[in-house]
Amino acid sequence: MDYQMPITGTDIWYYYICKREVWLMKHQIAPDQEDESLDIGRFISETYYQRNKKEISIGNIVVDRVRQEDGQLVIGEVKKSSRYMKSAKMQLLYYLDTLRQMGIEAKGELLFPEERKKETVEWTEEAKQELKRAMEDIRRIARMPVPPASEKIHFCGKCAYREYCWAEE
Ligand code: SF4
Numbered sequence: 001m002d003y004q005m006p007i008t009g010t011d012i013w014y015y016y017i018c019k020r021e022v023w024l025m026k027h028q029i030a031p032d033q034e035d036e037s038l039d040i041g042r043f044i045s046e047t048y049y050q051r052n053k054k055e056i057s058i059g060n061i062v063v064d065r066v067r068q069e070d071g072q073l074v075i076g077e078v079k080k081s082s083r084y085m086k087s088a089k090m091q092l093l094y095y096l097d098t099l100r101q102m103g104i105e106a107k108g109e110l111l112f113p114e115e116r117k118k119e120t121v122e123w124t125e126e127a128k129q130e131l132k133r134a135m136e137d138i139r140r141i142a143r144m145p146v147p148p149a150s151e152k153i154h155f156c157g158k159c160a161y162r163e164y165c166w167a168e169e
Pocket of ligand 1: 149150
């Protein structure tokens, strides 16, 4: 089989926010190290609800919750805000798909305790096709000789690459 560039859950998450960021991460361009308030790790831990000791690893997937419902495994991710819902859903779908390839059929749920909200994510053939297209597109973006142009979006204000993209402003 031909070599396929590995894709991570983080790639999927950023793909639905900023394609330029996907390129920068895939090319291991280091974000502005001076800007401590905006680094990726900090942003992720602020966006993702405080991970605690309950988190569970299945293969190389780490999720916040695992439970059983009617004999089916349900994996849960706890998030602070639903602002980046599409990213969160597709990342969870990626986990469900990875589990499926390991022979585990699971359902997913996104929990937003501060908003008293819950979203269910299910693996379907249609969702899988969407995920597949996203993964192919991430590989296409990563192969581009230069990154996609910067586009001002809400996320730029929090992005670790803010200086890199908008230094001349
Ligand atoms: S600063 Fe904005 S355009 Fe640049 S990588 Fe971040 S989100 Fe994308």
